Amino acid sequence: MSDVQFQQAHNLGLPKARELAQRWADGAAAKMGLTCKHQEGAEQDVIAFERSGVNGTMTVTANSFDVNIKLGLMMKAFKPMIEAELAKNVSRMVEKGAGSAQA
Template structure:
Protein backbone atom coordinates (compact mmCIF):
# COMPACT_ATOMS: atom_id res chain seq x y z
CA UNK A 1 0.00 0.00 0.00
CA UNK A 2 1.10 3.53 -0.76
CA UNK A 3 -0.23 6.64 1.01
CA UNK A 4 -0.85 10.14 -0.28
CA UNK A 5 -1.38 12.94 2.24
CA UNK A 6 -2.33 16.42 1.10
CA UNK A 7 -3.36 19.43 3.14
CA UNK A 8 -4.58 22.75 1.76
CA UNK A 9 -5.42 25.64 4.09
CA UNK A 10 -8.01 28.20 3.10
CA UNK A 11 -9.86 31.26 4.36
CA UNK A 12 -13.28 30.38 2.93
CA UNK A 13 -15.04 29.48 6.16
CA UNK A 14 -16.84 26.24 6.94
CA UNK A 15 -20.05 26.78 4.93
CA UNK A 16 -18.22 27.54 1.69
CA UNK A 17 -15.71 24.73 2.30
CA UNK A 18 -18.61 22.31 2.85
CA UNK A 19 -20.17 23.45 -0.43
CA UNK A 20 -16.88 22.90 -2.30
CA UNK A 21 -16.46 19.47 -0.71
CA UNK A 22 -19.91 18.54 -1.99
CA UNK A 23 -18.87 19.61 -5.50
CA UNK A 24 -15.65 17.60 -5.19
CA UNK A 25 -17.63 14.56 -4.05
CA UNK A 26 -19.98 14.79 -7.06
CA UNK A 27 -17.08 15.16 -9.52
CA UNK A 28 -15.11 12.34 -7.87
CA UNK A 29 -18.11 10.04 -8.19
CA UNK A 30 -18.78 10.92 -11.82
CA UNK A 31 -15.26 11.27 -13.21
CA UNK A 32 -13.29 8.76 -11.13
CA UNK A 33 -15.95 6.25 -10.19
CA UNK A 34 -15.43 6.76 -6.48
CA UNK A 35 -18.14 5.66 -4.07
CA UNK A 36 -18.36 8.63 -1.68
CA UNK A 37 -20.15 9.11 1.65
CA UNK A 38 -20.24 12.24 3.78
CA UNK A 39 -20.55 12.45 7.55
CA UNK A 40 -21.34 16.00 8.57
CA UNK A 41 -20.19 17.46 11.87
CA UNK A 42 -20.41 20.80 13.64
CA UNK A 43 -16.73 21.70 13.14
CA UNK A 44 -15.74 19.42 10.24
CA UNK A 45 -17.17 17.03 7.66
CA UNK A 46 -15.52 13.76 6.72
CA UNK A 47 -15.95 12.36 3.24
CA UNK A 48 -14.93 8.74 2.82
CA UNK A 49 -14.37 7.36 -0.65
CA UNK A 50 -13.38 4.11 -2.28
CA UNK A 51 -13.15 2.11 -5.45
CA UNK A 52 -11.04 -0.87 -6.36
CA UNK A 53 -7.43 -0.08 -5.46
CA UNK A 54 -8.16 3.28 -3.80
CA UNK A 55 -9.73 4.43 -0.54
CA UNK A 56 -9.40 7.44 1.67
CA UNK A 57 -10.87 10.40 3.48
CA UNK A 58 -11.25 14.12 2.90
CA UNK A 59 -11.74 16.08 6.14
CA UNK A 60 -13.16 19.54 5.54
CA UNK A 61 -13.04 22.26 8.20
CA UNK A 62 -13.42 26.01 8.29
CA UNK A 63 -9.73 26.53 7.52
CA UNK A 64 -8.35 23.41 5.80
CA UNK A 65 -8.90 20.44 3.54
CA UNK A 66 -7.04 17.30 4.69
CA UNK A 67 -6.92 14.50 2.15
CA UNK A 68 -5.57 11.02 2.90
CA UNK A 69 -5.51 8.41 0.14
CA UNK A 70 -4.42 4.78 0.36
CA UNK A 71 -3.46 3.19 -2.95
CA UNK A 72 -3.49 -0.54 -3.51
CA UNK A 73 -0.52 -2.32 -5.03
CA UNK A 74 -1.68 -1.89 -8.63
CA UNK A 75 -2.45 1.83 -8.19
CA UNK A 76 0.76 2.66 -6.31
CA UNK A 77 2.63 2.87 -9.63
CA UNK A 78 0.49 5.93 -10.40
CA UNK A 79 1.21 7.69 -7.09
CA UNK A 80 3.21 10.65 -8.55
CA UNK A 81 0.55 11.33 -11.17
CA UNK A 82 -2.29 11.06 -8.63
CA UNK A 83 -0.49 13.38 -6.17
CA UNK A 84 0.02 16.01 -8.87
CA UNK A 85 -3.58 15.78 -10.05
CA UNK A 86 -4.98 16.02 -6.50
CA UNK A 87 -2.86 19.09 -5.71
CA UNK A 88 -3.82 20.78 -8.97
CA UNK A 89 -7.55 20.08 -8.72
CA UNK A 90 -8.04 20.89 -5.05
CA UNK A 91 -5.90 24.03 -5.37
CA UNK A 92 -7.89 25.15 -8.44
CA UNK A 93 -11.23 24.68 -6.68
CA UNK A 94 -10.12 26.64 -3.61
CA UNK A 95 -8.54 29.42 -5.66
CA UNK A 96 -11.65 29.84 -7.80
CA UNK A 97 -13.90 30.00 -4.71
CA UNK A 98 -11.55 32.48 -2.99
CA UNK A 99 -11.78 34.87 -5.93
CA UNK A 100 -15.59 34.72 -5.84
CA UNK A 101 -15.77 35.42 -2.10
Protein backbone atom coordinates in the same frame (compact mmCIF):
# COMPACT_ATOMS: atom_id res chain seq x y z
CA MET B 1 -0.34 5.12 7.10
CA SER B 2 -1.60 6.84 3.97
CA ASP B 3 0.22 6.59 0.67
CA VAL B 4 -0.88 10.06 -0.39
CA GLN B 5 -1.30 12.94 2.05
CA PHE B 6 -2.25 16.44 1.00
CA GLN B 7 -3.27 19.53 2.93
CA GLN B 8 -4.56 22.79 1.48
CA ALA B 9 -5.12 25.75 3.77
CA HIS B 10 -7.90 28.23 3.00
CA ASN B 11 -9.91 30.99 4.64
CA LEU B 12 -13.31 30.12 3.18
CA GLY B 13 -15.08 29.10 6.37
CA LEU B 14 -16.84 25.79 6.88
CA PRO B 15 -20.07 26.45 4.94
CA LYS B 16 -18.25 27.42 1.71
CA ALA B 17 -15.60 24.70 2.17
CA ARG B 18 -18.38 22.15 2.72
CA GLU B 19 -20.08 23.23 -0.52
CA LEU B 20 -16.82 23.00 -2.50
CA ALA B 21 -15.91 19.63 -1.03
CA GLN B 22 -19.32 18.24 -1.97
CA ARG B 23 -18.83 19.46 -5.54
CA TRP B 24 -15.37 17.84 -5.56
CA ALA B 25 -16.86 14.55 -4.34
CA ASP B 26 -19.62 14.66 -6.95
CA GLY B 27 -17.07 15.29 -9.70
CA ALA B 28 -14.71 12.58 -8.43
CA ALA B 29 -17.57 10.11 -8.29
CA ALA B 30 -18.54 10.87 -11.89
CA LYS B 31 -15.02 11.02 -13.36
CA MET B 32 -13.23 8.30 -11.41
CA GLY B 33 -16.00 5.96 -10.32
CA LEU B 34 -15.56 6.74 -6.63
CA THR B 35 -18.24 5.97 -4.09
CA CYS B 36 -18.37 8.93 -1.70
CA LYS B 37 -20.03 9.26 1.70
CA HIS B 38 -20.29 12.72 3.28
CA GLN B 39 -20.55 13.02 7.05
CA GLU B 40 -21.24 16.55 8.28
CA GLY B 41 -20.13 17.70 11.70
CA ALA B 42 -20.35 20.89 13.71
CA GLU B 43 -16.67 21.79 13.22
CA GLN B 44 -15.56 19.49 10.41
CA ASP B 45 -16.91 17.23 7.70
CA VAL B 46 -15.41 13.99 6.48
CA ILE B 47 -15.89 12.69 2.97
CA ALA B 48 -14.93 9.03 2.70
CA PHE B 49 -14.32 7.74 -0.81
CA GLU B 50 -13.41 4.42 -2.35
CA ARG B 51 -13.18 2.35 -5.48
CA SER B 52 -11.20 -0.70 -6.41
CA GLY B 53 -7.58 -0.06 -5.38
CA VAL B 54 -8.22 3.31 -3.71
CA ASN B 55 -9.79 4.44 -0.46
CA GLY B 56 -9.40 7.61 1.51
CA THR B 57 -10.88 10.59 3.26
CA MET B 58 -11.08 14.33 2.83
CA THR B 59 -11.46 16.17 6.13
CA VAL B 60 -12.98 19.61 5.63
CA THR B 61 -12.62 22.33 8.26
CA ALA B 62 -13.15 26.08 8.31
CA ASN B 63 -9.52 26.59 7.30
CA SER B 64 -8.20 23.45 5.57
CA PHE B 65 -8.80 20.46 3.34
CA ASP B 66 -6.86 17.38 4.47
CA VAL B 67 -6.78 14.41 2.11
CA ASN B 68 -5.42 10.98 2.98
CA ILE B 69 -5.45 8.20 0.41
CA LYS B 70 -4.48 4.55 0.71
CA LEU B 71 -3.53 2.98 -2.61
CA GLY B 72 -3.80 -0.68 -3.50
CA LEU B 73 -0.80 -2.48 -4.92
CA MET B 74 -1.69 -1.85 -8.57
CA MET B 75 -2.42 1.85 -7.96
CA LYS B 76 0.90 2.58 -6.22
CA ALA B 77 2.56 2.99 -9.62
CA PHE B 78 0.28 5.97 -10.26
CA LYS B 79 1.11 7.72 -6.96
CA PRO B 80 3.03 10.68 -8.51
CA MET B 81 0.23 11.34 -10.99
CA ILE B 82 -2.43 11.05 -8.28
CA GLU B 83 -0.53 13.49 -6.02
CA ALA B 84 -0.11 16.02 -8.83
CA GLU B 85 -3.77 15.85 -9.91
CA LEU B 86 -4.98 16.09 -6.33
CA ALA B 87 -2.82 19.16 -5.63
CA LYS B 88 -3.94 20.83 -8.86
CA ASN B 89 -7.64 20.11 -8.35
CA VAL B 90 -7.86 21.09 -4.68
CA SER B 91 -5.78 24.25 -5.22
CA ARG B 92 -8.00 25.25 -8.14
CA MET B 93 -11.10 24.54 -6.03
CA VAL B 94 -9.84 26.84 -3.26
CA GLU B 95 -8.91 29.61 -5.73
CA LYS B 96 -12.35 29.49 -7.34
CA GLY B 97 -14.03 29.41 -3.96
CA ALA B 98 -12.05 32.41 -2.74
CA GLY B 99 -12.89 34.31 -5.92
CA SER B 100 -16.61 33.67 -5.61
CA ALA B 101 -16.53 34.53 -1.89
CA GLN B 102 -15.06 37.96 -2.70
CA ALA B 103 -17.51 38.68 -5.54
